[in-house]
Amino acid sequence: SILVKPQKIMAQTLIDKVTTAMSEGDVLKALKACESEPGPLANILVAGFSHVEEGFDIIQEAIGTAADIETERLMQRLNWISVMANIAPMLGLLGTVQGMIMAFEGLATGAPDVGALALAISQALWTTAGGLVVAIPTVTFFYGIRNNANRVILRMQAMTFELIKDLRNVEVVEN
Template identity: 35%
Template structure:
């Protein structure tokens, strides 16, 4: 901890901006992980198989109750929208499913891109700190007296190296988490697209059969 405090202090004022980016990035990452993994996520294949069996048994009410049991999950919300129109025409079923899909889509992808954006900002702030650190180092060589030159030069180089290191230290974990969270969001969105179409076809066939 003492070594990090010294590392942080030697990086100068730019370290505060990078630290702010780290806090924002961590906050968004944790919020998205909780929201997507614990709320919106569901085993799509298993869930739809249960729904399919209930629909084929003409037990729509029980299928809706199954959706209500997982009402936070994106797929369950879309499936429920279609099931509530199960006794309507094909056009009504398709419209309900499409509307629900359009509603959950932005919620799935919300703030996911922000994680990589903050990671890139942290990297750029580190590079900007490097530039100003090198400027300070060159100025020290040119303007500072000989007895203080080594100290001033070391200070400028410390700012340059430490800000770059801290920027990368923040950016790399955020980019790794962005890959994980964006893949999770894509998996949820793909399941919504796949099983909403399957449900639409299933309910349409049920309507045609009377």
Template identity: 35%
Template structure:
């Protein structure tokens, strides 16, 4: 009885190691194809995390609408110093600086031309940011496809086992392929769901920040707009 108890204890002690080995064996049971699928899922997860962190650090209000630039433009444009305002925009590369600089470049053509230039630059800046976050959406769409590929490979392995045993395969023999199919499917979904959620969050952030940038640019250009409209209204009387 004692020897039987010791044997049972030894078997229980060895069971976790066997489970760990079987897990690794199952993950790579698909051969080179299974290894490539798992490696691709790992790379996609790393890429998704890197993109999310990079977007958190770059798509921020202080990067698109620097407070120092707002203060400098407010002072320069209030005094009518257009050239100094353009230099300020060049000193602080940002969406606000690009839009304000584009508008001031058309100051001689009048306010309608300035407004059109500002809107075109705003569209370009928004498009650049949307293209930047589009990679998260791409990851969210690719990851389930990679997981589905792993599912198909796992089912092929399971049915191959059935074919090799002429239908006499036991559940344990089929478990390897089915387990791999489920693991890769879950892996793909675990990458896709956070990626798509992060894409939605950053898309809304870009929308909000670009709307605020346009509003801030219009507010900063109010002194210039008043001067140009006043000059335009006085021109008919002067020519007469």
């Protein structure tokens, strides 16, 4: 799926479970909640909760690395749209060049027929138009989807730091 759905990336049930666990000071419960609700936010939180014994700086570093990985995974799902938008005009131009070569080959073999030459050039230009017809809406779609993904990523990062802020002063107590 190319649509970026915040409810899939940041499941509200996960947020609620982790918020409850953190308010109780139960990092293990928060970790188990993440493992029961897989997804990008859960993966990032697991990275942080897994380093709770190493201090807040290490937690933040682990979360940053996990967030980078999840962001890259999300963006990789969108890259094919960008590729399609970039290739379409090139394919159109290739068709135009091929059509122009054929038009001029026809011109070189005999007396110039202006009408036939104009028709061949017109047909060649249609491939460029076709490429642009594909590329323009695809580029627009790509940037819309990418901007939505960036908004979701920023919300996920903000939510992550909100959920782990209580780990600043955590003391590890062994039973």
